[in-house]
Amino acid sequence: MDTLCPHCHRAMRWKQGNLFYCEGCCKAYQQFALCPDCNKPLEKMQACGAVDYFCQHGHGLISKKRITLNYAEDK
Ligand SMILES: [Zn+2]
Ligand SMILES: [Zn+2]
Structure with a gap:
């Protein structure tokens, strides 16, 4: 699945680790x-x-399907 930009909703390009480039x-x-x-x-x-x-706040292992993804601008 494409990772969409939180700002303009274009598909982003994976860079490394958790970093994506729009x-x-x-x-x-x-x-x-x-x-x-x-x-x-x-x-x-x-x-x-x-x-x-x-x-770490008492909910233990979370399935990948249930996680919420959030994005922050990289400085
Ligand atoms: Zn964008
Ligand atoms: Zn939790």
């Missing part, structure tokens, strides 16, 4: 995964190519 805005955005239950940032855990998200 050619429409000429800006890079950092992607954050948020807990769907408490809206706090999730810890990303990578093991054997699979990515899991963990909420």
Whole structure:
């Protein structure tokens, strides 16, 4: 699935790690995964190519399908 720019909704190009680049805005955005239950940032855990998200605020492991994605402009 394409990662869409939070600002102009164009498909962004993946750069590295959590960084995506939007050619429409000429800006890079950092992607954050948020807990769907408490809206706090999730810890990303990578093991054997699979990515899991963990909420440190009592919600435990969160399935990738349930996470909320948020973007912040990279400075
Ligand atoms: Zn954009
Ligand atoms: Zn949570």
